[in-house]
Amino acid sequence: PLYLDFLCQSDKLVDVVGISVRQDVVLSTLSEIYDVVETLQQAGLTNLRVRLKGWTEQGMQHSAFDTCRLSSRVGTYEELEQLQQILEKNGGCLYLDTDFSFAEVNRSFDSFKLARDASRGLEGAIVSLKSYDPVTLRRQTSMREGYVISPFSYVRFAERFLKGYDSGYSAFGLSWSRGSMYLLGDYDTDKEIDMDYASQITSSVFAMLQKHTDAGVLTDYGYDYVLPYVTDIVNSPLTCSYFTAESASVPLMQMVLSGAKGYTGPALNFTGARAQIAEMAATAAAPYYLLMTREDETLRDLGMQTEWYSLDYRKHLQDMISNCTSYQKTIGNVYGSTVTAYEWISDTVSVTSFADGSRIAVNRGSTEAA
DSSP states (O other), X not given: OEEEEEEOEEXXXXXXXXXXXXXXXXXXXXXXXXXXXXXXXXXTOOSEEEEEESOBXXXXXXXXXXXXXXXXXXXXHHHHHHHHHHHHHTTOEEEEEEOSSEESOOOTTSSOOHHHHBOBOTTSOBOEEEOBOTTTOOBOOSSOEEEEBOGGGHHHHHHHHHHHHHTTTTTSEEEETTTTTOOOOBOOXXXXXXXXXXXXXXXHHHHHXXXXXXXXXXXXXXXXXXGXXXXXEESOOSSOOSOSOOSSOOOHHHHXXXXXXXXXXXXXXXXXXHXXXXXXXXXXXXXXXXXXXXXXXXXXXXXXXXXXXXXXXXXXXXXXXXXXXXXXXXXXXXXXXXXXXXXXXSSSEEEEEETTSOEEEEEOSSSOOO
């Protein structure tokens, strides 16, 4: 498969007669995403697994995620169905992303209550969020702030979200992208939720999502406490962190996932296809891209250019078609097969063995290897 994330809607602060007002900004529409999917399928790339992020009325800058309602600026329900149909017709699927982990904003009349739903740190203060510039490592003080939600509130918000999901969206797959990226505690004296307890609560919410959809559940990273409930994992690390004193990395996590889950590494338009495809091939991981259908200048208007860099699909389309077509021709026959062995035969060449008897040799060096 080819995994695709599309950012759909965010917002920005604008000044209206001296008052700061949030203005919705569209990053992708369903009709535009449909056209991208059609283009990729015509190029021979089928089995597309598309996830929509920021698809609700709240967009990317959401409060507590407890509603399931498509933003009219992103598209209509009929367009959502059409997108699902063209994906399923060619072996793909569509996921709708949720987020019970964070509240990016706290609006006056939403269901998120700071005293009840926000996590508290060891010192007892409410844990707030602010984004940071990855270049200067300084925290941004403008619009990119929010709150960590207490795991104690996950089930409450999930139940409210799933009521809306069951009433009209249950044919679509579900995703809780940050559900297995972070284990968030809450040290309020009335709760005292540590990471172990948080993993149990997170697992129970993933079980709820799995129970409510037949179309599958997707997440990022994929730690062990969510594996029983998900079908697909994106953003899985392809190598170790290299914080340990290792001369070579062995992809133990990928050996466990292979043959059992659909998985992929980081987005190729972030990490660079040239650097990542070799690591992907070593365990037959699928390719993955994070995109939007509007120009990259939109990110600059939102103050998000240092976080997302270039997401305009037009700048990546030809490389995506070329890289993925070549990759699928080489790796496609072993995708989904269990990895049975992995060994380094030189400093730059690894050999992976699969349950069907196939072997893949990957050369990370700049010269040919015999």
